[in-house]
Amino acid sequence: MNLRAKLTLFVSFLLLLVIVVVSYNIFVTQKKILTQQISETRSRAFKSFVSMCNEAIKVRDDIQVNNAVKLLVSTYKPSVVYAGYINLNNAVMYASRDEDRNMDSVLKARIKKASKDYIEIYSSLTGEQICEFATPFFFQGENVGTFVVGFSQDKMKEQIDESISIMLSKIKVIVIVTFIFGVLLVYFLGYSFVKPIKILTVAAEEITKGNLDVEIKVNRKDEIGILSNTFNNMTKQIKELDTMKDSFVSSVSHELRSPLSAIDGYCDLLIEYVNKDYSKEQQLKGLQIIKQATVRLTNFINNILDLAKMKANKLEIKKTDADITAVIEEIVSLYEPLAAQQKKRIYSEIKEEIPFINMDIERIKQVVTNLVSNAMKFTKENGNVVLKAFPNSEGYGNDYIEVWVQDDGVGIPKQQVDLVFQKFYQVKEGEFKKPKGTGLGLTIVFEIIKLHNGHVWAESDLGKGTTFKFVLPK
Secondary structure, three states: OOHHHHHHHHHHHHHHHHHHHHHHHHHHHHHHHHHHHHHHHHHHHHHHHHHHHHHHHHOOOHHHHHHHHHHHHHHHOOOEEEEEEEEOOOOEEEEEOOOOHHHHHHHHOOOOOOOOOEEEEEEOOOOOEEEEEEEEEEEOOEEEEEEEEEEEHHHHHHHHHHHHHHHHHHHHHHHHHHHHHHHHHHHHHHHHHHHHHHHHHHHHHHHHOOOOOOOOOOOOOOHHHHHHHHHHHHHHHHHHHHHHHHHHHHHHHHHHHHHHHHHHHHHHHHHHHHHOOOOHHHHHHHHHHHHHHHHHHHHHHHHHHHHHHHHOOOOOOOOEEEOHHHHHHHHHHHHHHHHHHOOOEEEEEOOOOOOOEEEOHHHHHHHHHHHHHHHHHOOOOOOEEEEEEEOOEOOOEOOEEEEEEEEOOOOOOHHHHHHOOOOOOOOOOOOOOOOOOOOOHHHHHHHHHHHOOOEEEEEEEOOOEEEEEEEEEO
């Protein structure tokens, strides 16, 4: 059974249950109201009858009383079975609904004096339920007579049943129309829900087949619309990630091929050196190139392993109180020969004393090295790379020290500044073709700083340079 059928059945059952409960409550309430209304009508009729006879009794006008008794029976027939009045002299004025003489005599016998008001329900000889009202009439402190009226309970029930029957007929029509309309509405509502889900399912199947050029077009502003937009964004990110992955594989291939080719070539040369009379300087040069290529490969593989450990939360951080100024000066000294060779300048500007901080020295060296290497890579000839440190951070307060790695290179487009720390990401624009990399260096920087409870970010002007900044807690 599909989702639309399940939704239709479930909501239809729920709708039917609600209709039944509401209808039952209406039925019970209406019956109660009708019973109350008829009871009040009886009470008003009886009081009106007594009130009508009051003046006639005071002047001893038995004819008027007798007429009132007959008028009551004829007016409320068949609800009033009988009515009567017995006076001080035991004279009975009586009228009944039926013309049965045997029954008439029995009912007439019920017209008797009473000392107080009462209401009594009893069964007549014919089995009819009768509700009898009686009230004595006092004049000048003396009980001068009693009014008695018998109302038919069966007729009251018939009136209630008739009204309920009419009401039930109307309720049935309303229930049927409401149920049919509700089921149709639920069916089409289910269709409107299921259709975009089917589109999502088809799109998801296309992605599993490797087709990433999938876009869902659902013009809705509800949760389904949000889901569709999220799906489109997810597809776009998967596509970007796939592109970055391909770029990473290409970069990895390049990073591996170059040093391996160098190692392989110079190994062949050194093997030839064994059988030929080459100088020690030539042999030493070959060994140095092999060593450099090996270091390059080792650093590259270590970067990949470090990132894997970081993602698995298995990278060990061994913190100790250390001087970050010494770390900066060491990295500057390390890169000065390379900068001179590339006709660039690297130096530090630390004008204030920086307090010792609790950090993993080797990992922070790795951070600074990656940032400096990145700055050197994207700085043109005669450019500058400057390392700065501050004892307090403007943005994060006095509990942090702040370090900058600043260059006056090609810069990063504004829309890409926040993306450079993503895995495999590489800036796609600039003034000149940049050297290829793996797109892992800045990701490693981000993860190491995060493990130190710090923050790292970039600020850049395209064509004017980039400053990478990070803060570490004191």
